[in-house]
Amino acid sequence: MLKILENKDIKMPETGYQVLSSEREEEVHFQFTPNVARNRWNHIEDLDTFFTRIYLYHQRHGFICLILQSTLDLLQVIFLLVFSLFLFYCIDYPVLFRDKPADSNRVINGTDKVRLSDVFLPASKCTSKFTIFTYLYMIPLLIFALFRLMKVFNVAYHYADIKAFYNVALRIPDKELQNFTWREIIHKVIEAQKEQNMCIHKLDLTELDIYQRILRTKNYLIALVNKSVLPTHFNIPFLGDVIYFSHGMKYNLNLLLFWGPWSPFENNWHLKPEYKQAGKRLELAQSMRKTISWIALINVLLSPVIFTWQLIYKLCDNAQMVKNEPSVLSIRMWSLYSKIYLRHFNELDHELSARLSRAYVPAAKYLQSFAAPVSVIIAKNTMFFTSAIMVPILALTVYDDSILSIEHMITILSGLSLLFFICRSLVDDDKEIVCQESLMTAILTEVHYLPDSWVGKAHTQQVSNQFSQIFPFKANYLFNELISPLVTPFILFFWLRPRSLEIVDFYRNYTAEVAGVGDVCAFSMMNLRKNGNPAWRSPGPTSPGTPTAKLPQVDQAEDGKVEMSLLSFSVRNPTWDPVDIEAKEFVDEIIAKTRQKYSSTNNSIINPFQHHENMIGSTLHIAEIPSCLIGLDQSTRLLHKEGLTGRPNRINSSSIMHSSIFSTSDYLTSIEVNQSALLLHSIHRKQLEERGNHASTSISQSVIKTNTNLQERTPLLKPGARII
DSSP, X not given: OEEEOOGGGOOOOSOSOOOOOOSSOEEEOOOOOOOHHHHHTSSOSXXXXXXXXXXXXXXXXXXXXXXXXXXXXXXXXXXXXXXXXXXHHSBOHHHHTTSSOOTTOEEETTEEEOOHHHHBOOHHHHHHTOOHHHHHHHHHHHHHHHHHHHHHHHHHHHHHHHHHIIIIISOOOGGGGGGSOHHHHHHHHHHHHHHHOOOSSOSSOOHHHHHHHHTHHHHHHHHHHHTTOSOOEEXXXXXXXXXXXXXXXXXXXXXXXXXXXXXXXXXXXXXOGGGGOGGGHHHHHHHHHHHHHHHHHHHHHHHHHHHHHHHHHHHHHHHHHXXXXXXXXGSBOOOTTHHHHTOOTTOOHHHHHHHHHHHHHHHHHHHHTOOXXXXXXXXXXXXXXXXXXXXXXXXXXXXXXXXXXXXXXHHHHHHHXXXXXXXXXXXXXXXXXXXXXXXXXXXHHHHOOOOGGGTTOTTSHHHHHHHHHHSOBHHHHHHHHHSHHHHHHHHIIIIIGXXXXXXXXXXXXXXEEETTTEEEEGGGGOOHHHHOOGGGSOOOSOOTTOOOOOOOGGGSOGGGHHHHHHHHHHHHOTTOOOSSHHHHHHHHHXXXXXXXXXXXXXXXXXXXXXXXXXXXOOSSSXXXXXXXXXXXXXXXXXXXXXXXXOOSSOOOHHHHTTSOTTSHHHHHHHHHHHHHHHHHHHHHHHHHHHHTOOSOOOSOOOOOEEETTTTEEETTOOTTOOOO
């Protein structure tokens, strides 16, 4: 409230202005209306979760779809719990199979007719058959259903706020959400930071800031696999080297290393202080061993319930599909391990899915080109015998369909049909003659990571067997998931627990604190000076014979993952500039060389629907192959989600927002990434040849350092590190 006093109470300096007196004292009220839209998202504490929800809101098509999916997930759990109990306890199977007469049998047209009421038992009889094992089965699933119910309310509450953020802060109404690509969304979020001040630690956000918050734990997981800290490769008797990594194993790792109260993280964005102190490494490792032991024990106790649940769920999810098309079990799919091994640092789910989708066709053709003679012979003869049995049965059925009423006759026909179609999928009568080396290069063009030991050996059975482990049959994938509840406890106890010290050392050595972001995996910073591998870069302007500066191998990411990630992220985010000058020069150099090398193929690249087989050239020089060879016709379904905005030069974000979503540059961005990846592999191979090192560098190995003072194994203790 402000009072305007009378003229006599105010002493004014002598000026040319005259104060007008009022006849009465007036009260003037000023009402300050806060800008609710501006203050609503000011200083968000947990930006990791906030940005992740923004991403999922876009990728999962908005609020209604998120609520619907979470609700149906809850109903699935309840349905499977009730339905499994119903199948076990509420059906009178002797009556159903006519092993005993029903109490209420009726005779209709001379035939005993069994009604549903005769087969279904009343609820009182069902519950009376429950045993202690029934309740042990029910309790964990009821707890799981309760968590699902809490998730429904959690999704409704938090995503209502995200919906408001899209509508108000980003100015995107619900009906327009699908018209925006993720690339456009992220630029709107960056602009909204200037108005909303969501992050108070820095004024301007970058694409890397948002990616690192969304992918904080996934970047750590990628690095743990890249440095071979996690057990993923096993030597099994009679099977040899086997890669095993299931969703159950991944869930336990996330619980141990990222989510759980015993994890190394204090909150979503900060590591516990003791994990940054070398003097507490032994104590922390011992604590982690105990935690892993308890988690393994809990997995053992819950394994019967989880296995039963997995079996019922997989049967319900795949039975109808297998019945209609049995050959679906023989299709290939990327394994869960491959989705970690082949993933760049700072690469979102939809970006990885787009790459793997484009690599599917050449990968499937590559493995189809290897025919196992023994399997083909057995499959062909099995088809002959099954056909010989089925033909007379079907002929008799046409004559008199009462033959189907014979006991187990339909079961026999169904089993024979399933066996026939499975064998048919193993036989390729019109097998195409292909060059395995060319197909392997086509795969490399999209996935960007393959062992150097495979170069020139793509035609061998050994490489084919190794590749089939990251690109297995669907049947193999389902089998690995089914046995996961039984296998995971042993992997945790016998393979992961002994690596506790290495995990503790990994967190200390490869964690970087970034202002406005928090603690992140050091490799996700994509700093070539600290974590790059000189073997993946062109030699600098040094005199002949001058050795190239080389980082300790313990500091380097394997497989050139830092260089490849930096290149991919820079091309896909043209408005982002690396802070490190060396990284910027590296990206500019590779892109310039790529455009110069492939400028002659631009005319053929413009056609995005050109099939990749016509584009594969000789693989003697890997970088000579145009990178648009990978089924771009299949990638068009994913381009809208990717929001690719490739540009000839780095440009302002404002011009990106006005670009056409389906312009030719969308295709060229993906193509440029692939061409640059091939060129990078060419440089790497040339570097190895110059150094006389023909050994494979793609198998990740943790360099073990020994501290002479402690006389103890310190796998990831950096050289020169001091034990406090």
